[in-house]
Amino acid sequence: KAGVTQTPRYLIKTRGQQVTLSCSPISGHRSVSWYQQTPGQGLQFLFEYFSETQRNKGNFPGRFSGRQFSNSRSEMNVSTLELGDSALYLCASSIGQGVGTEAFFGQGTRLTVV
Amino acid sequence: GESVGLHLPTLSVQEGDNSIINCAYSNSASDYFIWYKQESGKGPQFIIDIRSNMDKRQGQRVTVLLNKTVKHLSLQIAATQPGDSAVYFCAEARDTGTASKLTFGTGTRLQVTL
Numbered sequence: 001k002a003g004v005t006q007t008p009r010y011l012i013k014t015r016g017q018q019v020t021l022s023c024s025p026i027s028g029h030r031s032v033s034w035y036q037q038t039p040g041q042g043l044q045f046l047f048e049y050f051s052e053t054q055r056n057k058g059n060f061p062g063r064f065s066g067r068q069f070s071n072s073r074s075e076m077n078v079s080t081l082e083l084g085d086s087a088l089y090l091c092a093s094s095i096g097q098g099v100g101t102e103a104f105f106g107q108g109t110r111l112t113v114v
Numbered sequence: 115g116e117s118v119g120l121h122l123p124t125l126s127v128q129e130g131d132n133s134i135i136n137c138a139y140s141n142s143a144s145d146y147f148i149w150y151k152q153e154s155g156k157g158p159q160f161i162i163d164i165r166s167n168m169d170k171r172q173g174q175r176v177t178v179l180l181n182k183t184v185k186h187l188s189l190q191i192a193a194t195q196p197g198d199s200a201v202y203f204c205a206e207a208r209d210t211g212t213a214s215k216l217t218f219g220t221g222t223r224l225q226v227t228l
Contacts (some may be wrong), residue, residue, distance in 0.1 A: 004157070033216075034218075035214070037219075042203075042219070042221060043158070043203065043205075043216075043218035044218075044219055045215045045216060045217070049213060056215045058215070078117045090157050090158070090189050092157075092158075102160050103160065103216070104160070104165070105150075105157030105158045105159070107155070107156055107157050109159050
């Protein structure tokens with residue numbers, strides 16, 4: 001069974017640009033969550049999608065957005081990139097929603113903003 | 115507000131010894147706690163979880179202890195092996211039925227010496 005796939009693995013963007021990251025969950029999983037990981041702030045929750053609906057949102061500015069498609073694949077978009085957006089962006093999928101359903105993480109997309 | 119912290123940023127143990135990684139949390143409404151292991155270049159990997167109505171749970175070579183009185187969580191790894199070297203995160207969540215938002219601690223790096 002394939003795991004969570006995130007593309008691309010590495011990305012370098014210039015300040016002010018926008019970026020789109022992709023996440024393909026494990027087959028059959030309907031919940032996808034996104035996290036930002038930085039050395040200074042650790043792992044921080046961005047948002048969660050279930051059946052194409054955003055169920056939960058973290059404390060990030062509106063420049064961070066996401067969506068989920070009918071096949072459960074998800075994308076997140078960051079507009080007007082700032083240097084501080086450099087981070088590892090992790091996607092996690094789970095079969096259902098709510099706590100107690102194990103979340104499986106992908107390897108992440110390493111975004112560097114220069 | 116919610117916060118999950120760790121007592122030690124780095125823990126060094128000898129191969130074969132037992133490891134204990136500690137975590138303090140501040141949200142008394144948290145229902146669910148998870149330990150994750152993150153190896154270099156990989157996403158977090160689920161180790162073990164525990165609900166707030168339990169105080170101990172055992173897995174293969176791992177035990178999680180929960181002390182709700184002092185809001186303390188610990189992960190015990192028996193007979194630590196070189197492959198256990200990684201960063202360990204505790205995470206907590208509140209069961210709202212739909213939310214899967216995890217709040218992560220800052221992480222403890224476990225170094226296993228031969």
